[in-house]
Amino acid sequence: MVLRCVGHLHQLLYRNASRIPRQRGKAVYSGASEVWNEIKKKLQAFPGGSVDLIKKESGIAVLTINNPDRMNAFSGTMMLELQDHVTQLEAWTNGKGLIVTGAAGTFCSGSDLNAVRALSNSEDGIKMCMFMQDTLTRLLRLPLISVALVEGRALGGGAEVTTACDFRLMALASEIQFVHKQIGLVPGWGGAARLVRIVGSENALKLLSSAQKVNASYAEQIGLSDGVLSPLETLDTTLAQAEKWLSDFTGGPSPVIQAVKKVVVSGRELPLQDALRMERDIFGSVWGGPANLEALALKFKHK
Numbered sequence: 001m002v003l004r005c006v007g008h009l010h011q012l013l014y015r016n017a018s019r020i021p022r023q024r025g026k027a028v029y030s031g032a033s034e035v036w037n038e039i040k041k042k043l044q045a046f047p048g049g050s051v052d053l054i055k056k057e058s059g060i061a062v063l064t065i066n067n068p069d070r071m072n073a074f075s076g077t078m079m080l081e082l083q084d085h086v087t088q089l090e091a092w093t094n095g096k097g098l099i100v101t102g103a104a105g106t107f108c109s110g111s112d113l114n115a116v117r118a119l120s121n122s123e124d125g126i127k128m129c130m131f132m133q134d135t136l137t138r139l140l141r142l143p144l145i146s147v148a149l150v151e152g153r154a155l156g157g158g159a160e161v162t163t164a165c166d167f168r169l170m171a172l173a174s175e176i177q178f179v180h181k182q183i184g185l186v187p188g189w190g191g192a193a194r195l196v197r198i199v200g201s202e203n204a205l206k207l208l209s210s211a212q213k214v215n216a217s218y219a220e221q222i223g224l225s226d227g228v229l230s231p232l233e234t235l236d237t238t239l240a241q242a243e244k245w246l247s248d249f250t251g252g253p254s255p256v257i258q259a260v261k262k263v264v265v266s267g268r269e270l271p272l273q274d275a276l277r278m279e280r281d282i283f284g285s286v287w288g289g290p291a292n293l294e295a296l297a298l299k300f301k302h303k
């Protein structure tokens with residue numbers, strides 16, 4: 001009965017799953033909106049913490065998972081706030097980069113286990129999983145270059161959130177740990193699918209089947225992390241260090257940076273012919289644009 005019910009729910013939501021969302025703010029899996037509203041109502045019943053978003057004039061946004069009393073675990077309302085912020089960022093035309101971080105020196109310890117216990121029937125679990133899978137897929141597809149700033153611990157769903165950013169920077173003593181197996185689970189927020197694409201299937205299988213703690217140097221060794229934040233060599237905070245690291249990739253006008261991210265998302269997610277068509281369309285959106293014409297007028301030299 002449960003499997004049939006879950007299968008029906010899955011079919012209902014995923015029946016016309018789109019590959020790349022055509023319109024901003026649209027769920028990845030367009031499906032029966034009443035099901036989405038039902039999921040949202042359920043999540044609303046689990047309050048606590050917040051997800052805070054700051055968008056800077058520089059075009060860099062900082063999204064903070066903020067529930068320190070619960071090691072930044074995601075309550076139901078935090079999941080809803082995350083989705084709202086992703087919808088906002090999809091429409092941020094001046095945006096270029098995004099840093100995802102946790103409050104109080106730790107990243108995120110996944111779902112709030114109190115909510116998990118209350119949602120332990122299969123159908124509710126699948127609904128919560130699909131909601132977060134949809135939100136994190138859209139997070140990774142944002143036309144912004146994103147980096148997860150990992151301090152302290154990133155466990156379970158928190159580890160999955162790190163994979164929903166383009167890059168990861170880890171503080172020296174931080175750890176990423178896919179603990180799912182130890183609680184009789186597997187990733188459900190899309191973390192397994194993304195981990196395989198980041199570190200390869202062999203390393204992904206090792207991390208998921210061992211539930212091992214991945215420290216900053218091992219993460220860098222297997223390609224899960226793109227840099228270790230230097231301890232106290234600089235007076236900069238880890239956030240300032242992450243912003244400085246990101247600035248190497250976000251120099252230039254936002255339409256061009258957004259176009260760069262979009263062509264990479266297409267190349268990564270679409271079959272070749274579709275990716276080539278999408279690349280053509282995105283190229284057309286910047287060809288002859290202000291940045292292009294200005295550079296041509298300056299006779300730009302790539303010294």
Ligand SMILES: CC[C@H](C(=O)O)C(=O)SCCNC(=O)CCNC(=O)[C@H](O)C(C)(C)COP(=O)(O)OP(=O)(O)OC[C@H]1O[C@@H](n2cnc3c(N)ncnc32)[C@H](O)[C@@H]1OP(=O)(O)O
Binds near residue numbers: 073113183186188189
């Ligand atoms: C697909 C995602 C998946 C799912 O939804 O199915 C999940 O993410 S399930 C959740 C996976 N996460 C965990 O299992 C982490 C559980 N927590 C821990 O292992 C530890 O708390 C740890 C290692 C994060 C930190 O340990 P430490 O000893 O440093 O601190 P405390 O354990 O005392 O934690 C302080 C305080 O936070 C509460 N806490 C921590 N994590 C969670 C959580 N995920 N949900 C709810 N509450 C959490 C912990 O209970 C403590 O509160 P207190 O009132 O003092 O007991």
